[in-house]
Amino acid sequence: MLLEVDGHEVSIAAGGYEALDIFDAASFDLVLTDYSMPDMKGDEFAAIIKQRRPTQRIIMITAFGSELKASGKLNGLVDALIDKPFSLADLRAVTARVLAG
Numbered sequence: 001m002l003l004e005v006d007g008h009e010v011s012i013a014a015g016g017y018e019a020l021d022i023f024d025a026a027s028f029d030l031v032l033t034d035y036s037m038p039d040m041k042g043d044e045f046a047a048i049i050k051q052r053r054p055t056q057r058i059i060m061i062t063a064f065g066s067e068l069k070a071s072g073k074l075n076g077l078v079d080a081l082i083d084k085p086f087s088l089a090d091l092r093a094v095t096a097r098v099l100a101g
Helices: 016-025 042-052 065-071 088-100
Strands: 031-034 058-062 080-083
Touching: 016 031, 016 042, 031 042, 042 058, 058 065, 058 088, 065 080, 080 088
Parallel strands: 031 058, 058 080
Antiparallel strands: none
16 A cells, blocks of 8 residues: 555565466566565565566565574565565655665
8 A cells, every 4th residue: 555655556465375376477566575474484485586587676574684684595585675663764765776776
């Protein structure tokens, strides 16, 4: 909803497998995902996305940002992390930066 307010077209999925089905059926400028999903973790999801479209831009939202950065688990998989809780200003800034590329 926050991105739609700014004029972005948004597709929503309840989990990783549903998101992959949506992703395979269309083209997206940006994928925004959570790290914690009901059916797969965000790093697994991002890895599958990158296998299918290596240049796809991905932003991950997580409450585990510091741990994930320190682990190096997301290197090369995501273009940016947004730590929870986040503000609309944070989301706008990171989205603009990643889309600018």
